[in-house]
Amino acid sequence: MSATLTSGASTIPGPGRDHALGARLARRRRMADRLVVVLCIGATAIGLLLLASILFTLLVRGLGGLSLGVLYKNTAPAGSNGGLANAIVGSLLQTVVGTAIGTPIGLMVGTYLAEYSRGSALGNAVRFVSDVLLSAPSILIGLFIYTLLVLPVGGYSGIAGCIALAVIVIPIVVRTTEDMLRLVPVSLREAAIALGAPKWKSIVLVCYPAARDGIVTGLLLAIARIAGETAPLLFTSLGNLNATVDFKHPATIITAFGQAMSSLPVTIYQYAGSAYQDLVDLSWVAALLITFGVLALNIVARVALRRRS
Amino acid sequence: MSHSLSATPQTQPPAQPAQRHGTSSGAFGDKVFAGFARGSGILVLALLGAIIVMLFVGGLKAFSTFGLGFLTDADWDPVQEIYGAAVPIYGTLVTAVLALIVSVPLAFGIAFFLTEMAPNWMRRPIGTAIELLAAVPSIIFGMWGFFVIVPFMAETVQPWMIDTLGDVPGLGVLFSGAPFGTGILTAALILAVMIIPFIAATMRDVFLTVPPMFKESAYGIGCTRWEVMRSIVLPYTRSSVVGGIMLGLGRALGETMAVTFVIGNTNRISASLFAPGNTIASLVALEFPEAPAGSLKLSSLLALGFILFVISFIVLAISRLLLRPRAVKA
Numbered sequence: 220m221s222a223t224l225t226s227g228a229s230t231i232p233g234p235g236r237d238h239a240l241g242a243r244l245a246r247r248r249r250m251a252d253r254l255v256v257v258l259c260i261g262a263t264a265i266g267l268l269l270l271a272s273i274l275f276t277l278l279v280r281g282l283g284g285l286s287l288g289v290l291y292k293n294t295a296p297a298g299s300n301g302g303l304a305n306a307i308v309g310s311l312l313q314t315v316v317g318t319a320i321g322t323p324i325g326l327m328v329g330t331y332l333a334e335y336s337r338g339s340a341l342g343n344a345v346r347f348v349s350d351v352l353l354s355a356p357s358i359l360i361g362l363f364i365y366t367l368l369v370l371p372v373g374g375y376s377g378i379a380g381c382i383a384l385a386v387i388v389i390p391i392v393v394r395t396t397e398d399m400l401r402l403v404p405v406s407l408r409e410a411a412i413a414l415g416a417p418k419w420k421s422i423v424l425v426c427y428p429a430a431r432d433g434i435v436t437g438l439l440l441a442i443a444r445i446a447g448e449t450a451p452l453l454f455t456s457l458g459n460l461n462a463t464v465d466f467k468h469p470a471t472i473i474t475a476f477g478q479a480m481s482s483l484p485v486t487i488y489q490y491a492g493s494a495y496q497d498l499v500d501l502s503w504v505a506a507l508l509i510t511f512g513v514l515a516l517n518i519v520a521r522v523a524l525r526r527r528s
Numbered sequence: 529m530s531h532s533l534s535a536t537p538q539t540q541p542p543a544q545p546a547q548r549h550g551t552s553s554g555a556f557g558d559k560v561f562a563g564f565a566r567g568s569g570i571l572v573l574a575l576l577g578a579i580i581v582m583l584f585v586g587g588l589k590a591f592s593t594f595g596l597g598f599l600t601d602a603d604w605d606p607v608q609e610i611y612g613a614a615v616p617i618y619g620t621l622v623t624a625v626l627a628l629i630v631s632v633p634l635a636f637g638i639a640f641f642l643t644e645m646a647p648n649w650m651r652r653p654i655g656t657a658i659e660l661l662a663a664v665p666s667i668i669f670g671m672w673g674f675f676v677i678v679p680f681m682a683e684t685v686q687p688w689m690i691d692t693l694g695d696v697p698g699l700g701v702l703f704s705g706a707p708f709g710t711g712i713l714t715a716a717l718i719l720a721v722m723i724i725p726f727i728a729a730t731m732r733d734v735f736l737t738v739p740p741m742f743k744e745s746a747y748g749i750g751c752t753r754w755e756v757m758r759s760i761v762l763p764y765t766r767s768s769v770v771g772g773i774m775l776g777l778g779r780a781l782g783e784t785m786a787v788t789f790v791i792g793n794t795n796r797i798s799a800s801l802f803a804p805g806n807t808i809a810s811l812v813a814l815e816f817p818e819a820p821a822g823s824l825k826l827s828s829l830l831a832l833g834f835i836l837f838v839i840s841f842i843v844l845a846i847s848r849l850l851l852r853p854r855a856v857k858a
Contacts, residue, residue: 252752256645262637263646264655266728269721270661273672280675282745324568331565345569348576351844354775355837356782358809359579362833366582368819386575394574416555447665450784453813484667488785491671502671510668517663521656 259341274510284500293462294486299496303505305462306486309377310509312464312475313456313482314446316381319387322438328389329396334422335488352388360386361451369455377463377480379455384445391444395437399430432523443513449484458485471499481508538694543713580837587831589824604811606818611828613835619712619805620836623787625782626716626801631724632773638724639731641721644753644761652855655732662725670789678790682709686802705800710792713801718786723776730772730851734765771850777842782836784809808836851855 288302295301328345336342364383389462403426411421427434452458456479463475483505490502590598601612638658642651675747686707693703738761746756762769792804793814806814812829819826 249756252754255640255754255757259637259641261667263641263658264632265634266638266658266661267654267722268661269724272667273661273664274678276672277668277674299676323571324571325566327568328572331569334731335562335565335571341569345572347845347848349572351574351841354778354840354847355579356784356809356840358782358784358812359583359720359837359840362586362812362830363579363582366586366830367578372550373821389572389575417558419557420554422561428669440570443663447667449667450809450813454816455786456720484665484785487667491674491789506668506671510664513662513663513665519559519657521659 223322223403243459249300251262262370277503277507277510280500280503284504289501294460294481294501297493297498300497301501303483303486303508304462304503305459306416306481306505307508308464309456309475309481310446311424311461312472313377313380313384313452313480314442316378316476317384317445318388318438320381321385321441324385325389325392325441326396326434328393330422332393332397334418334426335401349390349393352386353394356450357387358450358454359447361454364451365454373477375455375457375474376406377456377476377478378481379389380452381476383451383455384448385444386523390435391441392437395440396434399437400426402433403429403502412438435523436520439516439523443516443520445508446516447513449488452482452485454490456480456482456485458482458489460486462488537719540608546714561770572604572840577742580834583830583834583837587827587834589827590831593824593827598828599835601735602795602797604778606815606825609824611825613648615829615833616806616808616811616832618779618797619791620807620839622805623712623716623719623791623807624777625630626713627719627723628773628777630676630717630720631727634720635724635731635776635787639727640757642732643735644757655729658725658728661721662729665785666722666769666783667785669786672787673714678709678714680709681714681830684706686713687801692712701799702801705798705802708792708803709805710790710804711800712805713789715787715791715807716801718790720785722783722786723779727776730775731765731769734768734772734851735761737768738764758830767850774843774847774850780848781840781843782801782809784813790811801807809833810838 255473288300290302290307292300292302293302293305294303328349332342332346336345360383364379364386368379368382369461372379374474400422407425407429411425412418416424459479459481463471463478463480465471487502487505487509489507490498493499568807594601594611598611598613599617600614601610602614603610603612604615605611642658646654680760686703686709689703690707742760742764743756746760751759787807788810791806791810793806793810794804795806795811796803798805812832815825816829819829
């Protein structure tokens with residue numbers, strides 16, 4: 220019915236031309252629609268299948284090698300039954316410090332964009348550049364920090380890795396902070412102003428708490444992103460198969476940042492192409508740990524955001 | 529940041545008491561806070577500037593040694609100290625474009641399914657699963673590609689392509705050569721998998737911006753879902769859709785770890801899609817450990833980084849301009 224209506228209106232000028240033509244057209248349109256539906260379901264199935272294939276591969280190859288020993292033993296040469304402890308510690312330290320450096324800067328930039336820059340040229344430029352940095356190839360950030368902090372000093376260091384990761388954190392935090400601050404209702408701000416609070420107090424004491432869940436979500440996503448980054452660390456903290464942190468001597472936690480530092484992603488990179496099967500197996504364990512850690516963070520972040528909205 | 533700290537004490541005292549009585553700490557705090565915020569914004573601009581300058585200065589030695597020939601020379605010969613960027617630039621562009629050809633239809637299908645077809649209870653879990661695919665670290669795609677996709681390509685896909693497409697006149701040369709499994713085509717496929725979620729998520733989000741009244745009017749006169757998509761949704765969201773595709777392209781251009789695992793790493797341009805090659809990012813990652821400080825090789829690698837930055841900056845800038853929120857029209 221509908222088909223004859225549209226075709227009658229657009230393609231066939233005379234009123235009430237033969238019904239057969241209309242029916243044929245309707246059938247063809249329905250067929251086209253059904254074909255597209257099937258293709259779209261197929262595309263979605265392919266997408267889900269790819270994710271399933273990756274997770275399945277990780278479980279099959281990584282789960283067998285996962286043991287407590289892997290978590291507390293340090294990396295060791297092939298055949299000597301090593302673990303991943305120093306890579307895990309290195310990853311945690313660099314992720315935490317990188318986040319700690321990048322988050323306040325990103326928070327302030329996001330605040331500037333949402334609260335201060337309204338329509339100004341500088342604000343638009345900052346927003347644009349931050350969005351470009353958000354998608355910029357991470358290998359270039361690694362090269363940049365290498366020329367900035369590794370070449371002049373003459374050595375790879377954990378702190379250079381942290382700063383490279385911080386550069387990646389900043390635009391992620393900027394994006395979520397700005398978006399979330401913009402969602403804070405005007406009435407809340409007006410209430411703070413009516414009480415005589417200066418602008419900075421109304422931002423810090425009213426807007427930040429109101430936007431907290433969203434900002435925390437952005438932070439979690441940023442952590443998830445940098446925890447799996449490999450390319451920037453190859454040029455900055457390089458990876459280190461010797462343990463540099465000894466928890467019996469807390470001072471080594473600080474000094475470790477001055478030397479090359481290992482991390483899970485870089486250890487995966489070093490081990491995956493190894494000729495020794497035990498190292499390849501260990502790289503799968505590392506891959507399993509990092510992937511499920513990152514995915515878990517993502518899911519937590521999404522759940523936190525959903526609860527808010 | 530620091531300039532505001534030093535500037536405030538000079539300018540603040542005379543202006544203060546006149547405007548607000550008794551809340552000088554608040555006004556002072558306002559200036560400091562605003563200064564910090566503004567300073568952080570400027571820091572981001574400076575960061576981008578510093579990346580461009582540092583990469584360019586680092587690559588200056590290579591640019592001045594080889595001149596414009598650096599872009600067109602296909603040699604990468606550490607023994608004779610001759611470096612050219614033609615092969616990695618070619619590999620970067622070819623793998624990224626092939627990845628787009630594969631991923632755009634799939635991403636469109638997913639976005640279309642999620643916005644117009646899927647029942648409501650299905651949309652969120654499937655949408656989240658697709659987004660999780662984007663969260664998987666790139667080195668995991670590399671391992672998965674190397675240990676799962678490469679054997680699959682070598683044993684199944686490539687022999688089949690050689691048997692069927694290899695004999696087609698003209699096209700055949702694309703599908704010639706030995707089926708190693710690694711190579712340009714495999715790298716492009718892995719890249720496609722990696723950028724599908726980005727493009728699909730962007731498309732889904734912009735499809736949702738179409739005013740429901742437009743779509744309902746079209747459904748009301750009897751349009752099918754495909755007709756609504758083709759004549760209402762796509763025309764309305766065209767520039768944002770292209771922006772999303774450019775965003776995916778930008779990602780594909782600079783992807784490093786996954787490509788390094790599967791592209792085969794050979795500095796040669798070959799007509800066959802099965803042939804090994806390299807990209808700017810994979811070449812930099814692999815050659816960097818053998819490039820001592822101050823060497824011409826290191827400078828060439830930094831020059832390559834500069835070229836990659838320029839290419840991806842242009843692509844990402846276009847993407848951002850296209851994705852700008854639509855201006856409210858009367």
